[in-house]
Amino acid sequence: MRTSTMSRSQAAHQATGQHPSNSDAPPAYSAPTGPPPSWHSEKKQAAHDNDFAPPRGTPPSHSSRDEDYAPPAGPPPSHAASDPDPPPYDPWLAIPDNALLPPPPSLKDAKSPTANATFSDAARAHAWCRQNPLWPAQPHPPQTLQRIRNGHITLTQPPNTRNDIHLTTTSLGGAHVRTSASCGDTIFLSDLPLYTALATPAPKTTIYFELKVLHMGPLDHHGEATAGIAIGFLAPPYPAWRLPGWERASVGVHGDDGRRYADDSYGGQEFTAAFRVGEVVGIGMTVSPSRFVGGRAGVEVFFTRDGRKEGGWDLHEERDSEQKGGDLGGLEGGRDVLAAVGCFGAVEFEARFRREEWLFRP
Template sequence: MSAPPSYDESQAQNKAPPYHNWQEAVPDTATFPPPPVSGYYASGTGNASTDDADRAHAFCDNTALWKPTRPSPAVYRAVQEYDIRPVQPRELRGRVVPQPPPTREWKGASADRNRDCVVLTHLPLYFAAVDSPFEQQTSKTIYFEVTLLGLRAGPGADQSGFSIGFAAQPYPSWRSPGWERGSLGVCSDDGCRFVNDSWGGRDFVTSFNVVGETVGIGMVFTQPDKISTDSKDRRRCAVKVFFTRDGRRVGEWDLHEEVDADSGSVEGLEGDYDLYGAIGLFGGVDFTACFSPTGWRWRP
């Protein structure tokens, strides 16, 4: 059985979202700390190569985000039933395998010294055309969890680790979520949060690299108190991002904290584009991922 296709540069030229042909493309197989403000020009634990960063920046500069369209009833129902499959990038030396119901988990592993890559969900967890609070007149929350099962040899002299987040498509498959436009993520090796930040991220939580620990990330989209639009007449949601450890919420931030002179853009993350679950991997990592509330440590 062949692995699901990756979103590389050639596929990214297709401007339409890929979920219309998903059946063909994918085999059936409490109290929060105050918002941190400090940022870093480089990570204190591990950094990707400059060549990888330059290639990713060029990719994003020359490739527009896919415009959202309304999913078919079958596609939307699959997400509501948590039938979520992994899209494995070509940079992944390893495998991520969806487990059968009722768990709806993925079990995955990357090889020792695997370079940075990102595994994305094959369908969006948030469909802008359907899930937007402006459409539904209610808030929308998306969330998933990752459990660390093992860490082995890292790339080069760096340690192994993973990141958890969300991304709009197309996204460079050799970059962790949060490093490029239309994405955010939290990284295990230092606990920093990233929003379109190719440098060292911002202080957020402590590192989460203990085998057996489960972490989760969620986004909550609501209508703002005062509805505003951008230069393209797109309505912008109010967005909160929250993080959990072993079922307990330990941190959150307002997405629009990132809109200042020291931050990157939040384009793609304000509820006007489809968003996919994203797991970044570097080095040898064993993990499971869960997209169904029945398997979450956190209880909504």
């Protein structure tokens, strides 16, 4: 049982039946006079104004100019006189020279707008290249090197070709080729390399040859080319049923669509106009030594039409990240390079390797 305590006066009033009044309540608390016990006499003295007098003179924020702070003599500690001067700023250490970078990638296409080889032919060629690695550079006797310098070169017919190809040598430096409409993709290679890797290297070497278009079949009713000629370079060996520029270590400009190819089995890149009958087209390649020890050579490919340079590209240009291929190491100066002319369908052309017969002067 809960209980509570009660004062005596409350008990008395309760016994008599009376209720307590306000007069009966204890008096309200009032503080005693005088300071609290902790306020000692010495504290009282601290209340006088003279105990808190400010220091003499003007405040620091209002000091005269003569009293301003002056830094100490000599350089700051971080720039002691004994410390060496920092090296001069060289922006080339942080920003690469764009002249040394390959150009941006060109747009490529999945297929040519005029004619395309079959997938099975491409797959067979890729397998052939895997089984037949590039040949190393070959030594050549002095008489062969002299023939190359004089342009006494001709084209060779691929093995196991049918009667739809007719090739004849026209001079000491040329060849005449005529094919029929039944001719499939075929490539003709020069009998000697135009670039010999083991010969005494020059500061800069340019190889070049020309081709005159005598005949090229028309488009069919679907707009597909029934014939075409391609001109280029490659490092051997190379599959005989593939045009230059389609496989490793090869470049080419194709006359049916005017596109350029560099180890590109797809649609190539837009470059020039299609070849026309009566035109003289040429292709060249300039190999320059590397600017750095152990670096790769600089290679510029260029194309001419009727004696005038029409365009070119850097062999080491940046390629589309989605583009397959790009194995062009055989053209960088370490291997022999052959002239290559590809064709399909009914065509007729004349290849020229002698400088005296060229319209363009490289």
